[in-house]
Amino acid sequence: MAQTGMNPRLRRQVLTLQVLTPVVLVILWELIARSGLLYEGVVPTILEVASAFWNEVSSPELYHHFGVTLMELFGGFTIATLIGVVTGIALGSRPFVSSVADPFLSSLATTPKIIFLPVVMLIFGIGPESKVALGALGGFFPIALSTMSGTLNVRPVLVDVGKALNLTRWQMLVKIYLPSLVGPIIRGMRLGLGVTIIAILLGEIKLSNAGLGFLAIEYYNTFHIASMYSILIIIFLTALSINAVMSYISQRFDRA
Amino acid sequence: MTHAEPHQKQRLAFVLWGPRTAGLLVLLFLGLILEVLVASGIADPSIVAAPSEMLMSLERLFTKDNLGAAFLITLAQALSATLLAMLIGLPLGWTLFRYEVLGRAYRGWLAAMFAAPLVLLYPLFLVIIGRNYGTTITMGVITGSIPVALYTCEALHKVSPTLLKVGAAFNLTAKQTFTLIQVPAAVPDAFTGIRLGLIYALVNIIGIEFLIDFGGLGRVVSTMFFRYDIPGMYAAIFFIILISLLFLTVLKKVERWLRPV
Amino acid sequence: MKLKLCKYVLIPVVATMLSLSAVAQEMDKVSVAIGQRGLWDTLVVHQGIEEGIFADENLSVEMTWTKGGAETLQAVTTRSVDMGFVNGMLGILGAYQRGAPVRIIGAEMTGANDLFWYAKSDSDLKSLADAQGATVGYSRPGASSHLVLLNLLAKAGVDAETVSAGGISDNRTQVMSGQLDAGWSVPPFNLDLVAAGDLRIIAKGSDLPELAEQTVRANISNTTFLTERRDVAKRFMRAYMKTVDWMYDNKDKAVERFAVFNNIDLEIAKEAAAFYPKEALLSVPVKGLDKTIQEAIEHDALREPLSQEQIDELLDYVYDPR
Numbered sequence: 001m002a003q004t005g006m007n008p009r010l011r012r013q014v015l016t017l018q019v020l021t022p023v024v025l026v027i028l029w030e031l032i033a034r035s036g037l038l039y040e041g042v043v044p045t046i047l048e049v050a051s052a053f054w055n056e057v058s059s060p061e062l063y064h065h066f067g068v069t070l071m072e073l074f075g076g077f078t079i080a081t082l083i084g085v086v087t088g089i090a091l092g093s094r095p096f097v098s099s100v101a102d103p104f105l106s107s108l109a110t111t112p113k114i115i116f117l118p119v120v121m122l123i124f125g126i127g128p129e130s131k132v133a134l135g136a137l138g139g140f141f142p143i144a145l146s147t148m149s150g151t152l153n154v155r156p157v158l159v160d161v162g163k164a165l166n167l168t169r170w171q172m173l174v175k176i177y178l179p180s181l182v183g184p185i186i187r188g189m190r191l192g193l194g195v196t197i198i199a200i201l202l203g204e205i206k207l208s209n210a211g212l213g214f215l216a217i218e219y220y221n222t223f224h225i226a227s228m229y230s231i232l233i234i235i236f237l238t239a240l241s242i243n244a245v246m247s248y249i250s251q252r253f254d255r256a
Numbered sequence: 257m258t259h260a261e262p263h264q265k266q267r268l269a270f271v272l273w274g275p276r277t278a279g280l281l282v283l284l285f286l287g288l289i290l291e292v293l294v295a296s297g298i299a300d301p302s303i304v305a306a307p308s309e310m311l312m313s314l315e316r317l318f319t320k321d322n323l324g325a326a327f328l329i330t331l332a333q334a335l336s337a338t339l340l341a342m343l344i345g346l347p348l349g350w351t352l353f354r355y356e357v358l359g360r361a362y363r364g365w366l367a368a369m370f371a372a373p374l375v376l377l378y379p380l381f382l383v384i385i386g387r388n389y390g391t392t393i394t395m396g397v398i399t400g401s402i403p404v405a406l407y408t409c410e411a412l413h414k415v416s417p418t419l420l421k422v423g424a425a426f427n428l429t430a431k432q433t434f435t436l437i438q439v440p441a442a443v444p445d446a447f448t449g450i451r452l453g454l455i456y457a458l459v460n461i462i463g464i465e466f467l468i469d470f471g472g473l474g475r476v477v478s479t480m481f482f483r484y485d486i487p488g489m490y491a492a493i494f495f496i497i498l499i500s501l502l503f504l505t506v507l508k509k510v511e512r513w514l515r516p517v
Numbered sequence: 518m519k520l521k522l523c524k525y526v527l528i529p530v531v532a533t534m535l536s537l538s539a540v541a542q543e544m545d546k547v548s549v550a551i552g553q554r555g556l557w558d559t560l561v562v563h564q565g566i567e568e569g570i571f572a573d574e575n576l577s578v579e580m581t582w583t584k585g586g587a588e589t590l591q592a593v594t595t596r597s598v599d600m601g602f603v604n605g606m607l608g609i610l611g612a613y614q615r616g617a618p619v620r621i622i623g624a625e626m627t628g629a630n631d632l633f634w635y636a637k638s639d640s641d642l643k644s645l646a647d648a649q650g651a652t653v654g655y656s657r658p659g660a661s662s663h664l665v666l667l668n669l670l671a672k673a674g675v676d677a678e679t680v681s682a683g684g685i686s687d688n689r690t691q692v693m694s695g696q697l698d699a700g701w702s703v704p705p706f707n708l709d710l711v712a713a714g715d716l717r718i719i720a721k722g723s724d725l726p727e728l729a730e731q732t733v734r735a736n737i738s739n740t741t742f743l744t745e746r747r748d749v750a751k752r753f754m755r756a757y758m759k760t761v762d763w764m765y766d767n768k769d770k771a772v773e774r775f776a777v778f779n780n781i782d783l784e785i786a787k788e789a790a791a792f793y794p795k796e797a798l799l800s801v802p803v804k805g806l807d808k809t810i811q812e813a814i815e816h817d818a819l820r821e822p823l824s825q826e827q828i829d830e831l832l833d834y835v836y837d838p839r
Contacts, residue, residue: 010357017361039693042383099275100282107501110455112463115474115493118481118591122303125597126550126581126588198373205376206467207588209581213376220379221686222706228379236372243371302594302617320817386696387687468683469657482587482657483818484594484612 044226053230062234068210069200072128076135077189077196084140084192085185088147089177098148105148109141113199117206131203131211138199139192146191150184151177186253190246197239212238302486309487310494317491323476327499330462330472333389337396337457342450345401349408349446359409370402375460382468392464392471396457403456407449411442444515451507458503462496473499544577545749550592552603554582555779556703557793558626559603563778564771565760574752590737594619599742600753603734606809607659611818613831618740620833623754623800625736628729629665629722630797635707636699637692638717645673645720651698654682654691659816661733662701665722672725692716704789705781712785721792729796731805743833754836758800765795801837 006014026046032038033045044052056062091098117134124130154177162176204213212235219228287307293299294306305313317323352359352366377398381391415438423433465474469482473496480489553559562580565571571578581598583589586605593601594617603625612619634653636642642651648670655662658681670677680697682688688700689707699719710716722728736757743750764771768790776786806828813819823831 006360010360013357014360017357018365021361038384039690042690042694096275096278100278103276103279103501103505104283107497107504110459110500110504111497112459112466112474114463115466115477115496117466118477118489119493121588121591122486122595125595126583126592127597194371194373198375201373201376202463202467207584216376216379220382221684223686223689225383232376232380235376239371239373240368243368302615382687383690386691386694387683388696468687470681470683479658481591482608483659484587484590484608484615484617486615 041223041225044229048226049229049233052224052226053233056227056230056234062215065211065215066234066238068128069204069212072131072135072200072204072211073196075128075132076200077139077193079132079136080139080192080196081143081189083136084143084188085147085181087140088144088149088185088188089151089173089181091144092148092151093177095152098152101148102145105141105145109145113138113195114202114206117203120203121207126207128208128210131200131208134203135196135200139196142191142195143185143188146184146188147181150181150188153184154180182253186250190243190250193246194239194243197242201235305487305490310491313485313487313491314495317476317488317495321476321479321488323473323492323495326472326476327495328472330458330465330474333393333461333471334396334454334458337393337461338400338450338454340393340397341400341404341453341457344397345404345449345453346408346446348401348405349449350412352405352409353412363406363409366402366406370406374399374402375463378464378467387468387470389471391468392461395464396461399460400453400457403452404446404449407452408442408446411445411449412438414445415441444511447511447514451511454507455503458500544572544575545746545752546577546579547600547749547753548579548581548598549600549602550581550583550589550598551601552583552585552589553703556631556705557775557790558631558798560775560778561757561760561764561798562602564764564774565756567774568760568763570760570763571753571756574756576749576753576756578753586734590617590619593737593739596739596741599746600736600738600750602736604737605659605661606733606735607813607816607818609735609737610810610813610823610831613827614819614821614823619737620740620743621735621803621831622738622743622750622833622835623736623757624732624803625734625800626797627732627799627804628797629661629725629733630729630792630794631703632662632665632701632722633703633718633792634666634669634699634701634720635692635711635716636719638714640698640717642699642719643717645669645675645677645699647675648673648677648699648719649675651677652680652696653677654680654688654697654700656684656701657681659818664812664816665725665728665733666701668725668728669720669722673720704792705775705779705785708785708788709781712788723792731808732803733809735803736800738833738835743835747835750835752836754800754834755838758836758838761795761798761800764798801834801839803832806832 029043030046033043091101113134116137117130120130120133120137124133158176158180159172162172167175201211201213204211205217208214212231216228216231216235219225219231290299290304291306291308294301294304314323352363375395378391378395381394385391385394419437419441420433423437428436461471462474465471466478467474469475469478473492477489477492477496480486480492549562551559551562562571562578566578566580581592583592586603586608589601589604590608590612592598594612600622609619609621634645641647645653653666653670655666657663663679663681666679670679682691682697682700685702685706688697688702689710691697692700693715707716711718738750772786772790773783775790776783779786781789810819810822814822
């Protein structure tokens with residue numbers, strides 16, 4: 001959270017809290033790990049997790065799986081964005097059509113995409129294509145809905161100006177609609193990226209031979225719990241970094 | 257009654273029912289096309305199920321595979337998780353609002369967690385809690401309590417200063433200001449957080465049920481997949497989409513009712 | 518000098534390289550999906566690849582591991598892969614009856630020697646006879662662990678509460694944390710805890726000798742592959758059977774490779790391999806199909822029994838050395 005508008009004393013207090021909180025959480029974790037309350041190994045010590053983390057990041061195998069996940073993410077998100085934007089503009093440019101489509105899109109958007117994995121697998125097979133497809137399916141809905149809403153809300157005066165100037169359909173799209181849609185598209189992409197990440201990782205967990213999700217569940221299945229935690233940490237750090245980049249882009253380009 | 261009123265009524269009816277009817281017709285039309293494609297062999301029946309087979313499977317899912325019971329199990333988990341999420345999220349949201357230092361320190365973190373793939377923590381809870389409703393409900397609570405807290409905090413911040421000044425003018429105590437002004441003013445926006453909390457809890461619970469093959473609706477999809485019952489699998493997925501639509505519709509109506517005119 | 522270099526060195530080298538690449542291109546590519554990574558019986562293809570047995574049949578094999586039968590079955594029926602290994606019989610029968618283009622090309626596991634149940638060493642459970650009222654785990658309804666457990670409990674004459682407790686790791690966590698009294702496993706998993714004295718084996722699938730006459734898992738292929746590349750399928754199954762022979766004729770080497778693959782102690786690997794008699798891994802014939810069909814109907818995998826014509830169509834031994 002931006003620490004603007006704070007007096008120095010408040011800023012110091014906030015920073016202290018933000019530094020102390022992780023420390024307290026680490027201490028609590030260590031206490032639980034050493035307490036014997038839980039079955040040995042399900043909550044490894046911080047040292048064990050750190051050691052497993054180090055082993056992972058110094059192993060070339062991790063980067064292979066990392067690359068697979070990133071590739072699936074890139075593919076899925078690109079497809080979701082392209083199809084989502086086109087669909088959103090097509091639906092939003094006709095208010096009646098958008099009112100017909102909205103309930104379907106909204107209910108599909110709130111359905112957990114992982115349950116479509118069997119369908120996706122039947123169509124695309126068990127390779128990375130099915131994960132790309134699942135990621136695209138997940139990211140499509142927020143992008144389409146946001147674009148559709150943005151299209152519906154394009155200022156009528158701009159549309160009238162375009163019509164008055166006898167712009168062609170293509171010119172209307174490029175010179176009137178798209179510039180107005182930058183904000184909604186970016187917002188949709190930001191939401192869609194989060195859903196795409198989750199869909200791909202869950203797809204890898206359920207059915208894959210490669211990727212960070214596969215690695216996490218493989219460690220779970222072979223009871224290498226500290227390694228499983230280290231992969232989860234890597235996944236979360238990656239997701240937070242990607243979200244942070246997307247937030248920056250969103251703040252930079254979203255004029256709405 | 258003026259001559260314009262019948263036209264207004266017709267227009268209102270069209271606006272209300274036109275899209276819904278059109279939507280149903282589109283769905284029926286798509287179903288018909290799919291039926292023809294599968295019957296003619298163009299669409300592979302081992303990949304896509306004919307809608308008629310899906311509907312027959314739906315009947316079988318209810319009578320033989322306890323789809324109704326599965327729905328109730330998932331619903332119970334989602335409602336339990338949301339209730340717990342509210343018990344945690346509402347006081348947390350108020351705390352972040354009431355104590356500026358806490359709000360400044362943690363609101364950004366909560367917002368970041370909201371965007372993080374928290375559902376991936378489920379293996380962690382599988383090992384700690386076990387393969388039972390504790391894990392699914394815990395995941396629902398974690399993913400549901402964050403929007404409740406965030407929106408509650410935001411809702412309290414958004415209370416109109418004018419209303420607060422009116423309260424001050426009437427010499428209301430802090431408690432009276434909170435109960436008579438802040439809470440009623442914050443309810444609509446806070447409900448948005450509760451709505452999101454319920455949806456996130458439901459979505460994550462169904463997803464985890466599918467992944468670990470346990471529980472209600474998600475488990476039914478997983479079982480149909482395991483049995484290679486393609487029509488049954490599509491029927492179960494279709495049922496879940498219907499449930500999502502039902503939830504969305506009900507929650508939107510409640511939210512609209514809570515909002516001041 | 519330059520002419521001699523070309524004549525006696527470069528030309529032979531280039532010719533050799535070209536001929537090698539031609540040989541590599543001549544190898545037939547086969548994609549296979551295999552469920553349950555890392556078990557003695559599921560590593561047959563890996564062992565055969567490492568030993569060059571598949572290469573001897575001019576086969577280049579691409580392996581994909583899956584989580585289990587359903588995913589393997591879907592991969593085969595959608596032609597994502599050519600062949601699938603380690604599929605539950607009930608799933609195969611159900612898929613076939615529902616029109617899936619699948620055929621059984623051989624048995625994968627006959628009998629239930631691989632399954633065992635365990636409890637904590639400090640519990641009262643010393644055998645299934647002590648399991649009256651206890652909670653005992655299996656993977657999921659209709660799976661082989663479920664069917665074998667029911668048979669074991671019937672034989673022991675006890676009324677235990679059977680619980681669909683998920684995979685091997687799920688069962689271990691639940692047993693160790695006290696949520697389950699006994700869990701299921703297959704070797705080599707959990708044998709380390711047995712060796713350390715934390716767990717005790719209370720029942721084994723081999724306690725049911727009558728199951729030795731029933732195939733519980735099979736290997737499959739899709740009809741497209743069997744029609745268009747039947748010779749490849751035949752050579753593959755020949756290599757598969759040769760590999761099983763090699764594994765038992767060269768047990769030490771096979772066990773060592775098994776241990777390395779799973780990153781486990783050699784002693785644990787030996788103990789795990791001992792669970793599997795060679796007869797359990799023989800590909801032909803598929804045994805006890807009548808009983809399996811009955812079980813499939815009881816567990817809703819089949820709507821009605823298969824006719825003899827259907828059974829004859831379903832069983833397609835592309836290579837039968839008998």
